Amino acid sequence: MNANREVALTLPDGSVRKFDGPVTGMTLAQDIGPGLAKAAIVIVVNGEQWDLSREITEDAEVSIITKRDEEALEIIRHDAAHILAEAVKELYPDTQVTIGPAIENGFYYDFAREEPFTPDDLEKIEKRMKEIVARDEEIIRTEMPRDEAVEFFRNMGEEYKAEIIASIPSNEPITLYKQGDFIDLCRGPHLPSTKYLGGDTFKLMNVAGAYWRGDSENEMLQRVYGTAWRDKKELKAYLHRLEEAEKRDHRKLGKELNLFHFQEEAAGMPFWHPNGWTIYTQIEGYMRRKQRAHGYQEINTPKLVDRKLWEDSGHWEKFREHMYTTDSEERTFALKPMNCPCHVQVFNQGLVSYRDLPMRLAEFGSCHRYEPSGALHGLMRVRSFVQDDAHIFCEKDKITEETETFCNMLLEIYKDFGFEEVKVKFSDRPETRAGSDEVWDEAEKCLIDAVEHVGLEYTLNPGEGAFYGPKLEFVLTDAIGRDWQCGTLQVDFVLPERLDANYIGADNNKHRPVMLHRAILGSFERFIGILIENHAGRFPMWLAPTQVVVTGITSDQDDYVKEVYEKLKAAGLRADFDLRNEKINYKIREHSHAKVPAIFVAGGREAENNTITVRRLGSKNQETLDLTDAINKLVIESTDPDLR
Secondary structure, eight states: OOTTOEEEEEOTTSOEEEEESOEEHHHHHHHHOHHHHHHEEEEEETTEEEETTSEEOSOEEEEEEETTSTTHHHHHHHHHHHHHHHHHHHHOTTOEEOOOOEETTEEEEEEEOSSOOOHHHHHHHHHHHHHHHHHTOBEEEEEEOHHHHHHHHHHTTOHHHHHHHHTSOTTSOEEEEEETTEEEEOOOOOOSBGGGGOTTSEEEEEEEEEEGGGOTTSOEEEEEEEEEOSSHHHHHHHHHHHHHHHHHOHHHHHHHTTOEEOOGGGTTOOEEOHHHHHHHHHHHHHHHHHHHHTTOEEOOOOSEEEHHHHHHHTHHHHHGGGOOEEEETTEEEEEOSOSHHHHHHHHTSSOOBGGGOSEEEEEEEEEEOOOOGGGOBTTTBOSEEEEEEEEEEEOGGGHHHHHHHHHHHHHHHHHHTTOOOEEEEEEOOOSSOSSOHHHHHHHHHHHHHHHHHHTOOOEEETTOSBTTBOEEEEEEEOTTSOEEEEEEEEEESHHHHHTTOOEEOTTSSEEOOEEEEEEEEEEHHHHHHHHHHHTTTOOOTTTOSSOEEEEESSGGGHHHHHHHHHHHHHTTOOEEEEOOSSOHHHHHHHHHHTTOSEEEEEOHHHHHHTEEEEEETTOSOEEEEEHHHHHHHHHHHHSOGGGO
């Protein structure tokens, strides 16, 4: 083309910059201003990210990405992976590099090396990475024909890279990036040079095993994980969150607080201890009252159901590999992995009139799903769980009304559990799904209209809908900023059709109901795990297994301690007493470690005056109150939020 042809670049604000001939992203940034030139890391050309050094030869819409932009994180992490690989090759030249992508919160690189990496090795590698950053090595993009690139990497002894390149169609050019003496296969884009990463923005975390290309038939590689951020402050904040998360780990706290345990004889299925079951039943009672107040009828359906129902509903084809089955009397039965087909069976009993709608059927449904043992994770990923499941059967024109009612109920419940921040995601049709495109078009429009009517802000979660309908996902943010997807609302036109659900309309004809699948907590097990970590084991008074412990300073107060304990029990509080011959500070420390919200301490003066000294968990202060007043305060505080 004519090198002198004018190139016009349109910026996000609509302004246009013109150049006499091809222009790089860096030149554009310099033309806009020195501040942007210093901050720029990548240019976006007609929606595609390019290196700043690439020449733009045609008119285009462009924007500049700086380190402060959210899009910068993936670029930074990808560069960190390349610098990791370069450091490993310098320190351990016989190691082969394979694949190294950016991932959530960081990056990893898989290496083929006979000797295992040790913690000392990680320290050496991280130190060398910082040296590479300090060298300010220019990152240079180049292209090479596929077959030439295969031979190039084979000659380097990089058989894994050669195998990857050989699997790429022969007519596609291969993009390589070079920094210093290190060269790697990559689509890019990358930072202009290694110094742009910064030496205090990343940290290597750990080493794990990984099969080549994720296939257990292939050789085992060593995966080095790291985290990388835009600046030192973000890195420090992330590492602090990890420390907090470790302290809050529900598995560790579950053991310390004697809440539950797991064992191999029932892998992925929790054994609830008295303390944990107390929390569980408190939550169940609260949810039961909430659902009744919002017009739900509670039902209970079988756990073991004939295969035919799962085939009719479509779940057999979709979920068979996750279902536990058993044979009896020449029939195959499956433990239910979800409740919805059984709820349709309840709806189908008898003649349902439009006057009976909406029909809201709720169940604390016990479900079982096979999860690979490697995927199990305490209460967060289990094989046996109970859902706070419900299905609303309604007419199509009631979808918006029911969505609004449900969303208000859900937000109210989350607030009672201490979650003020809730994000909403709209998940549309997945690639594998039941129902025609026309049915999905209608279902998606109904749900979008309902969400917009309610006024909820949402983000799109493409392709993540259920196989029978689009859904809303409700994401909670916990005390240390982590997100947890819990509640869902799904619009389903498919299952009522497949299972022949009908109601008699005002015209005396049969009609299909719309089926709204909804859950708020998701599963009790996972939600309790989230609560444990959110509160770091310090449950609010209404959920705490033991709400108050009474103890005396000396044995002289034993009778008074027992009297106080009996009055606490009579008031409906979950109380205990401690008459051990131990120093009072020791007993207070031990009960505080057990996360008991309140400790009642009785000395000689309290016994004489019918008062009690109250110490609260997490506070060094204490107050002496009339015993009746102290008990009444705890009663109010310990009452479930919906009963206050």
